[in-house]
Amino acid sequence: MNVTIKDVAKRANVAPSTVSRVIADSPRISEKTKRKVRQAMKELGYHPNFIARSLASQATQVIGIVMPSAAEQALQNPFFPEVIRGISKAAHEKKYALQMSTGEKEEEIYEGVVDMLQGRRVDGVILLYSRINDKLMKYLQKNKFPFVVIGKPHQKEEQITHVDNDNYRAAKEAAQHLIELGHERIAFVGGNKKYLVTVDRLHGYEAALKEAGLPYREDYIMHEEFLQEGGQEAMKELLSLADPPTALVVADDLMALGVLKTLDEMGLRVPDDISIVSFNNTLLAEMSRPPLTSVDIHIFQLGYEATKSLIEKIANPNEPVKRIIIPHRIVKRFSCDYYRK
Amino acid sequence: MNVTIKDVAKRANVAPSTVSRVIADSPRISEKTKRKVRQAMKELGYHPNFIARSLASQATQVIGIVMPSAAEQALQNPFFPEVIRGISKAAHEKKYALQMSTGEKEEEIYEGVVDMLQGRRVDGVILLYSRINDKLMKYLQKNKFPFVVIGKPHQKEEQITHVDNDNYRAAKEAAQHLIELGHERIAFVGGNKKYLVTVDRLHGYEAALKEAGLPYREDYIMHEEFLQEGGQEAMKELLSLADPPTALVVADDLMALGVLKTLDEMGLRVPDDISIVSFNNTLLAEMSRPPLTSVDIHIFQLGYEATKSLIEKIANPNEPVKRIIIPHRIVKRFSCDYYRK
DNA sequence: TCATTTAGTGTAATCGTTTTAGAAATTGCT
């Protein structure tokens, strides 16, 4: 079997507890003993057993990442690798490991996360989404598990630490940009209504129209999956309208890609025939044809800040609730043009 | 504190060991007792403590993912989310959780993985890369830890289970495609020479040239990072040559993107002035301007198969060594054209 | 009928740490 703390203790002629304290670098152990013990550890090639340590100390130094759907699906959208990059950076800085939820349906994810936490596999979790009436979020709150959410919680916002953008303003600005270019028929292509990002952005869009005195049209509002296919579907539907929009606010770059695809198939040109403002400013926005004007929401930073907050919360359960708003900025490229009759 | 196996035992009027056996669904427990125990578990809201279970059973049901560099960097390349998707699917099927290494420099990653394994945090690991003389791989082998590598091991290939493409042939075919189009000055843009993918692909490229009777030129061989910047660097250098190439084999889509960028800045056009065959066939290849002819290496499947093999190996330490070659296929788009003098 | 299986549970050791409570050794002070 493996080298344990007892072997080290024997070799160094001290008690196991002393070795444990040397590992923790307790000030209650003399330098002399520490040297002796460390020497023994080196000689034996000792590595602490995290599992045993976790069991005794009731902490794992692991953070759980919870995706909105199966990683298998979510990871198709570059948003997720990018948040994870931010999470990874912060986790690494504080010596936390990362564990990913793997579940397919909502119920399965819920069970998985509950097991993760009740099974004490992780010290806390980061929700990479926020949806209306989320069973999981309620559970986490009720059981006082440390967690933070990326996005705006549906309920009890003031009781839940979260990191978000000002999606209302961001979408409003996006729509205003199009309005300033003279567009009057502007559609909104977003994700499922149960996600708060979608709701917030829709409201922002709506507010911009209202302020500009433009009508809000139900048939200009699309809700689809955050994937290319979603964008395609939405665009097809919009084009089937009697008076299709001349501009779009699209809530995600990958969706925007689908929009472009459909437009291309239909022989319509961007920005000549239709203008687009998208969200996320991932590499896709830069690369698409034409490059998309996109709202940069600083995804990396969302992940980074969320993780830092979570770790603080884990370290100190009384840490006050925080609400962190990451700034956004609209990056203008070549998918928007003046509206010409 | 939490509900433990003892609480359940008390409630059901049985011994803790019986409860444990019910959890494991042991055939040695009568149906009647099982029902009684399950009832008690439900009533108390019992969740098994994974950590305690892991300690006792010496297994965690967690797989470690090892990236070549900091996740923070690696995840910029769509290759990684895509392998992870495959890994995630297989892991989920077999009820394994995933843990990611977070380390920056090579040495730090090494330490991290050693700790992961020695600390018994994971039952095995998947290396998402293969490099020459890899300290970590040697360590894993020496200590008989279950692991599989995605890529071709540098040494003792026949002793290490790995999942790879036939990179030699893939690159050869890529180059041949260009040769068939009449190109004679074909450059190779790959990653660092320490990675075996790079080496294999370079050899394939070389073989194609040789068979076609074309000269192999050192100054046409570029080794850069698997990022856009790498492609840019390479292309700049190639363009500074007295007789720059008319076609390129680029070992990665993201790099190819960098190549395109530089080409665009220099006012050169693809495929009119330069033809390109790239690798990975990620979304980027489809989206770039022009869309890239790219070798699809079925990244998802690499991850999926690797994970299945690893889990088999964990379940049965005597599982024979496997070598799985995932087929590739060249997807033709619009980055290649006939060579015109 | 009594020894022998077999089925179903229980007892207790074990996994490798952390940590509380307290013993032993050292130091300081008068």
Add this chain to the structure above:
DNA sequence: AGCAATTTCTAAAACGATTACACTAAATGA
């Protein structure tokens, strides 16, 4: 020198499961 205070270390009890072994009662067989 004697005693309190301080420093340094140890013994032993958690932590929450798994599992080898023991045991009892019922079933089987000669």
